[in-house]
Amino acid sequence: MRKQLIAFVMGAALLLAPAGRLAAQSTPWIHIHVQEQGEKASKVQVNLPLALVQAVAGVLPKDVAGHIKEGKIQLHNTDLTVADLRRIWQQLRTAGDAEFVSVEEKDQRVRIARQGDRVRINVDDLSGKESRVRVEVPVDVVDALLEGEGSELNIQAAIQQLQNKRGELVQVQDGETNVRIWIDEKS
């Protein structure tokens, strides 16, 4: 669960955006910090310029892009095709605030809802563990992500939108694991 959660969040952070606050001329950097306490204590810090991430996204083999395989986003045991997402998004884009994905499993609940100009992704563990994921994605990033055709997600366009965002993207608390992803102008 923990590794799946981290992988999901790190993948989402590369695709999605936070509540953006300002557009700046300076080079934006994305920071991904993962810290695990306890017996297997470890610390991972990745700091990359978004320009590099965007350029790499353009040449990554499709099967390397983590949870996106053959045009499908894999949300644990629930597979949504990009075509499904695009259809849902086109309808909900104009529908205003709404909860448009809700997956309830025995030990996990996933909710994706639109609130204003943001999409909120919440993942909660229901098995009693201290596990919580909160992601906020500006609508224009989702637009960019789904602007292509067929089963492809336009990751580069989404990252391009991220260039104008600053601030927290993702915060995860999962037992002894903490994940934080944010964008600023510090290397």
Place this chain on the structure above:
Amino acid sequence: MTPLKAVLIAALVTPLALAAMAKYVIVDVREGGPEGTRLIVPVPIMLAQIAARFAPQEVRHLRDPELAGQMPLLRVVARELQQVGAADLVRIEEKDETVSIVKSGGDLVIEVAEPGEQVYVRFPVAALEQIFENSHGDCLHPAAVLGALRETSGELVHVVDGDDEIRISVW
């Protein structure tokens, strides 16, 4: 001075002058600790480049099927890293192992440390880009690597593995 003397002097002086001006790759291998064996091999880069041209085909063109798929990625990373200033790009700390990838000056520095083993690799990003830009398909050209080495100096590789130690530097 007769023409013959001039030719003889030139024949002696030119290689010495070239050798003095040339850069050397120095490979320093130590096995078995201080009491063990040590091998130091200084190789003039210019000479190695010439030798590389006459080497067998499989040496002149190092092929790796997986390289073809990775080459666009490697080129992009090298190109983009050139634009990056000094930064800690990656740092991984685990109980018995630390890995760091840092852009320092114009160099990419990779360090791995774990009990009994240390790896240090420094390579100029511009040279990396040059190597990848001069590579084609699944083929890496040692001559291009050697050419890129001429643009740098200092220690490039230092590996300590127990009692064994390898240093590769350019001077």
